[in-house]
Amino acid sequence: MESRHLRYALAVAEHQHFGRAAAALGIAQPPLSQQIAALERELGARLFDRTARGVFPTAAGEAFLARARRALAEMSAAVSAAGRAARGETGQLRLGFIGSALLELLPSVLGQFIRERPEVRLGLREMSTRRSTAALLAGELDIAIGRGAPRGAGAEDLVSVTVGRDHLVAVVGAAHPFAGQSKVSVEQLRGQHLIVAPADEEPVVAAWLTALLDEGTEAPARAGGVTEAWDAHTIIGLASCGVGVGLGPACLRVAARPDVRVCEVSPRVELPELVMSFRAQDRSPVLAAFLDITRERCPGVGERLERHLGAR
Numbered sequence: 001m002e003s004r005h006l007r008y009a010l011a012v013a014e015h016q017h018f019g020r021a022a023a024a025l026g027i028a029q030p031p032l033s034q035q036i037a038a039l040e041r042e043l044g045a046r047l048f049d050r051t052a053r054g055v056f057p058t059a060a061g062e063a064f065l066a067r068a069r070r071a072l073a074e075m076s077a078a079v080s081a082a083g084r085a086a087r088g089e090t091g092q093l094r095l096g097f098i099g100s101a102l103l104e105l106l107p108s109v110l111g112q113f114i115r116e117r118p119e120v121r122l123g124l125r126e127m128s129t130r131r132s133t134a135a136l137l138a139g140e141l142d143i144a145i146g147r148g149a150p151r152g153a154g155a156e157d158l159v160s161v162t163v164g165r166d167h168l169v170a171v172v173g174a175a176h177p178f179a180g181q182s183k184v185s186v187e188q189l190r191g192q193h194l195i196v197a198p199a200d201e202e203p204v205v206a207a208w209l210t211a212l213l214d215e216g217t218e219a220p221a222r223a224g225g226v227t228e229a230w231d232a233h234t235i236i237g238l239a240s241c242g243v244g245v246g247l248g249p250a251c252l253r254v255a256a257r258p259d260v261r262v263c264e265v266s267p268r269v270e271l272p273e274l275v276m277s278f279r280a281q282d283r284s285p286v287l288a289a290f291l292d293i294t295r296e297r298c299p300g301v302g303e304r305l306e307r308h309l310g311a312r
Helices: 003-015 018-025 029-043 059-086 105-116 129-137 203-214 232-240 250-255 285-297 301-310
Strands: 048-051 054-057 092-097 121-126 143-147 158-164 168-173 183-185 194-196 226-228 245-249 260-266 274-279
Touching: 003 018, 003 029, 003 054, 003 059, 018 029, 054 059, 092 105, 092 129, 092 285, 105 285, 129 143, 129 158, 129 203, 129 274, 158 301, 168 232, 168 250, 194 203, 194 232, 232 245, 232 250, 232 260, 245 250, 250 260, 274 285, 285 301
Parallel strands: 092 121, 092 143, 183 260, 194 226, 194 245
Antiparallel strands: 048 054, 143 274, 158 274, 168 245, 168 260
8 A cells, every 4th residue: 555545545535436536636547446446455345335426435435534634644744844854944953152142143143043943942051161162072062152262172073163253341330440431451450350251161261361461460460359250241240239340242232231331441352252163073954054044144154164164
């Protein structure tokens, strides 16, 4: 028994006539009659009563046709589901990201992805760069977005592309001495109590800040003390409390509150790049769909992706 036998039987039941059913199916009547007869022999039951008024299902035929309809509907659904999965319209995407990625990058990229593929299951986790890299290598994430390219064992198995660039700003409470300044110098930051990302969670950023603030000095630049906070809103909140000077990307302005001031750092200091990483051997259609939207939304990403993927 094949799916065409089910379609033939349903056509005969619908048209109640072998000739009309054959015309609807686009085949000659004799082969249709032969196929129905062969089906009845296989089932060991008569499916249709042939009368002068037309062809009508028997009790066995009614039972068979009911199941046949469901079977064909399931086959059609299976074909549709396979096609949607192959196009990345269903499935799962697990994304780990640093908080600042929510300020500019993800509202554009992830927002469009959700609108275009509402049936994809999303696993979203705010994570430090170190943790998201480890989760990606362990197969717990499909994409990781952090500051700086992944480091350490296994990083060579990842494709990493720059998806954003930003520069350093200082965030202070309204009562801080810097609050009336549009800019603060690197020299002014030395000796201040700083609110910065934890060194063990954001090693690239921490090493970069240490090099920046200690450059040309004999004493450690962080003599004023350090409070660690890797979430953008936490940095802003602690600065508003007067804890110290928060350091972070300029996109922090998007989340700034009325009780804080954001100052440019002079001279302008470029931060480590915002980097998106995924496993080089991942062939998931859902991942491919997310990358397509990233190409569209982030200038230059398409060329960088092709360069990395082409080198595999």
